Amino acid sequence: MASDSLTSREKILDAAEALFARRGYAGVGLREVAESVGLVKSSLFHHFRSKAQLYCEVIARVLDRIRLGLAPVLDSDVGPVERLDRGVEALIDALAEHPPTARLLLRSLVEEDDFDSAPEALRVEEALGEILDGMGRLLREGVEAGVFREVSVPHMVQTLIGATVYHFASGDLGERLLGRPVLCAEEVRRRKRELQDLLHSGLVVNFPPRVRSEA
């Protein structure tokens, strides 16, 4: 056991993560997954009951990584603005840590096969719920404290997901726009700053603040 410092199960999960990220659930055959870790297809079924379960475990592992990176930041008791900045940084770090992460996540958000039947889907649901709740809570507190504008919290959560997950999942298109890979260290740093600046001040300089009719 542990012939290569990783158990077969973990090697399978790693390979499946990379492949699912590149070609999606339907686009990857179990044979390809197995052979990319030096096994044969039928051997996979000693570790996972089905392709759907393997997929769910891959997704759950990714979401857990993000949750673990995000939770301490969102639970810290600094002000909303600083928590937002650090949250953006933690989220981007989690996405940039392993190249397949963002792409896999974006695909899973758009995949609509019914994996809900699998019991492993509960882990996915749980981690996703905690991440979304945490982001929503931060935004709501900031709005209630008057530190953030009175934005729609759900819409802002969507914007944050789009600005992070989509960006690092954009692959060739992103590289074509930026002129270099979206995951190279400098562009990751730049992404954090650009997104934080946008959240701080928007795009338009000195835009007249919207007249508000309430206290």
Place this chain on the structure above:
Amino acid sequence: MASDSLTSREKILDAAEALFARRGYAGVGLREVAESVGLVKSSLFHHFRSKAQLYCEVIARVLDRIRLGLAPVLDSDVGPVERLDRGVEALIDALAEHPPTARLLLRSLVEEDDFDSAPEALRVEEALGEILDGMGRLLREGVEAGVFREVSVPHMVQTLIGATVYHFASGDLGERLLGRPVLCAEEVRRRKRELQDLLHSGLVVNFPPRVRSEA
């Protein structure tokens, strides 16, 4: 001919668009496409040489719709802020017009099969390039005129794509966050306003402007 006011070719494209949007390129069989328009698989090959060509034509058609909606706005000669607002509105209208649009687009951005070999891929490349160039030009002009902050234009293009395409592609997750379908009329209107407000003023109230020379 024109038995249902649409040619078979157009009906095939419509059906394929909806199916590719839902389950992706690899997840859709030609048999399913054919039967959803009342044909048999082999009949498709009288209209399209291969599955890859069908896919490329579907994508090209979607990008053309967006380009047609965006071009007049981006070419108008009003100020950058108003052009930005109208561009956001036109882009969102194009995405919300047909439900499969955003999801199909997001999938195509993340799909990395080599469709480039097909000659139809040129239409895709052309339309995509025009859309991206138009957005980039608007942002660059705004920055040079001092109306926009000195943002990274490519990063801002990415953010705009994420905030629009991702949002309307998010399906169940978006509906879960918003409490109602992302494509319902009211939420579409709200999305425009939320995004425009974010671009105008950011998220944080009265954030101190960044000092240009930093350590």
Place this chain on the structure above:
DNA sequence: TTGACTCCCGACCGATCGGTCGGATAGAGT
């Protein structure tokens, strides 16, 4: 009537899909 053309169908092809099954190998505990 005859071709020519368009549109469509059913049968068929090799390949691959997810998944099952029986057995081979090896290590650990007794």
Place this chain on the structure above:
DNA sequence: ACTCTATCCGACCGATCGGTCGGGAGTCAA
């Protein structure tokens, strides 16, 4: 020596995949 368990393999299954082929039905022009 023995069994037990974990791990892996090869053969095999029915179904489906993208794609080909020959031909039938309809229309139009000559």
